[in-house]
Amino acid sequence: MHASELTMYPGDKPQQVDLDRCVHCGLCLNACPTYRELGVEMDSPRGRIYQMVQVANGAPITEAYQEHIDLCLACRGCESACPSGVQYGKLVEAARSHIEAEVERGFWARSLRDFVFRQLLPSPALLTAAGAGLWMYQASGLQKLMRVTGLVNLLGPMKDREALSPAAQIPFFFREIGKTFPAEGKQKYRVAFMAGCIANVSFARLNEATVRVLQKNGCEVVVPGDQTCCGALHVHAGIRDKARELARRNVDAVVDGNFDAIITNAAGCGSTLKEYGELLEHDPKYADRAAKFTSLMKDINEFLGSIELNTNMGRVDATVTYQDSCHLAHGQKIRKQPRDLLKAIPGIDFKPMPLSDMCCGSAGIYNVMHTELSMSILEKKMVNVNSTRAQVIATANPGCMIQLEAGVKKWGRGGERVVHVVELLDEAYTKAGK
Numbered sequence: 047m048h049a050s051e052l053t054m055y056p057g058d059k060p061q062q063v064d065l066d067r068c069v070h071c072g073l074c075l076n077a078c079p080t081y082r083e084l085g086v087e088m089d090s091p092r093g094r095i096y097q098m099v100q101v102a103n104g105a106p107i108t109e110a111y112q113e114h115i116d117l118c119l120a121c122r123g124c125e126s127a128c129p130s131g132v133q134y135g136k137l138v139e140a141a142r143s144h145i146e147a148e149v150e151r152g153f154w155a156r157s158l159r160d161f162v163f164r165q166l167l168p169s170p171a172l173l174t175a176a177g178a179g180l181w182m183y184q185a186s187g188l189q190k191l192m193r194v195t196g197l198v199n200l201l202g203p204m205k206d207r208e209a210l211s212p213a214a215q216i217p218f219f220f221r222e223i224g225k226t227f228p229a230e231g232k233q234k235y236r237v238a239f240m241a242g243c244i245a246n247v248s249f250a251r252l253n254e255a256t257v258r259v260l261q262k263n264g265c266e267v268v269v270p271g272d273q274t275c276c277g278a279l280h281v282h283a284g285i286r287d288k289a290r291e292l293a294r295r296n297v298d299a300v301v302d303g304n305f306d307a308i309i310t311n312a313a314g315c316g317s318t319l320k321e322y323g324e325l326l327e328h329d330p331k332y333a334d335r336a337a338k339f340t341s342l343m344k345d346i347n348e349f350l351g352s353i354e355l356n357t358n359m360g361r362v363d364a365t366v367t368y369q370d371s372c373h374l375a376h377g378q379k380i381r382k383q384p385r386d387l388l389k390a391i392p393g394i395d396f397k398p399m400p401l402s403d404m405c406c407g408s409a410g411i412y413n414v415m416h417t418e419l420s421m422s423i424l425e426k427k428m429v430n431v432n433s434t435r436a437q438v439i440a441t442a443n444p445g446c447m448i449q450l451e452a453g454v455k456k457w458g459r460g461g462e463r464v465v466h467v468v469e470l471l472d473e474a475y476t477k478a479g480k
């Protein structure tokens with residue numbers, strides 16, 4: 047889509063009132079992974095806000111501005127560090143949306159973006175076809191051959207990207223969409239489960255584990271048939287018109303279903319799903335429905351932390367550490383619940399990780415777009431992971447899992463497992479039944 051065809055709403059570019067909150071104190075600098083890596087003021091939160099102010103005051107959108115905004119992980123670590131309440135996540139998303147509306151991209155760049163964001167991610171058929179291709183590459187042994195023979199090195203800088211390709215998990219979770227799963231024992235809650243887009247292909251087993259854990263906790267779990275991609279990647283890339291279209295579809299798919307909660311197991315998706323109210327606030331037909339959707343939206347850790355947890359679990363004997371997902375810790379302010387859930391599992395020896403809420407470098411598709419910087423951030427993360435000497439690294443977002451798995455392969459101590467918190471709970475419930 048051409049930039050000129052986009053409809054802009056208030057909030058689709060940084061607002062002066064939000065920019066004015068920054069007093070340029072610099073207390074956020076040390077919390078910023080790109081500033082720590084590059085040491086460049088313009089790649090710090092304060093520097094990026096300064097540039098946004100210049101553009102808001104009429105300065106042109108230059109290539110340098112685009113690059114500094116693009117290099118931001120949108121991890122929102124700066125937001126947690128800021129004493130002035132600057133909503134940096136909102137600002138950087140708005141800055142990207144402003145760039146999307148003002149800058150005309152070349153034909154190939156525009157076509158690729160249109161295909162990925164407007165065709166592939168919202169389409170179960172295209173995702174299934176792409177997932178099947180990935181599965182063939184992996185299951186045929188071709189991927190292993192490429193790695194063992196060193197042929198993968200011929201990919202040059204693309205080699206690290208190849209290592210970041212997630213595993214395709216057959217059967218895909220798409221087959222469960224539209225189904226209802228009964229509660230185990232007495233039903234206490236009726237919940238809707240948002241299954242994601244790529245997660246249906248690459249985290250099908252995690253999605254199944256999530257449904258089982260909810261069933262064990264007295265939930266009837268509905269996987270609404272008309273749901274689609276949540277639009278988080280679109281919001282992060284500045285493609286807010288498509289994000290709004292997807293949000294409307296998800297609101298329609300879920301909001302009249304008489305649910306006690308709407309659940310996601312992906313922190314990155316959850317952060318955007320909770321912002322539907324804001325995203326659609328200027329849409330008279332959807333504003334109230336989107337606000338209702340937002341009020342019901344819960345991360346799985348948050349939901350399980352808010353109910354009386356089923357503690358009929360078997361032992362999972364392991365040393366476990368926890369990496370905060372940025373969009374859970376900084377975006378949704380959820381830090382305690384996943385740790386409490388891990389500590390509730392018998393046998394787990396919990397090892398806190400230094401700087402656990404510093405981004406791992408995953409950040410949606412950042413690791414694919416800026417692989418070198420992302421790997422450099424990951425290498426530092428792995429020093430902190432390794433210092434815990436944990437056998438299991440738990441986290442709360444599929445994207446972080448892919449990144450940490452790449453980190454374990456490259457810089458791990460050997461044999462560590464990367465899991466979602468829910469997968470450990472599922473393991474504990476399964477063992478209780480034996």
Ligand code: SF4
Nearest residue numbers: 068069071072074128
């Ligand atoms: S974003 Fe917050 S912490 Fe950072 S410079 Fe501005 S006011 Fe200070």
Ligand code: SF4
Nearest residue numbers: 078118119121122124
């Ligand atoms: S969102 Fe993350 S990378 Fe971007 S400025 Fe803030 S701390 Fe730095």
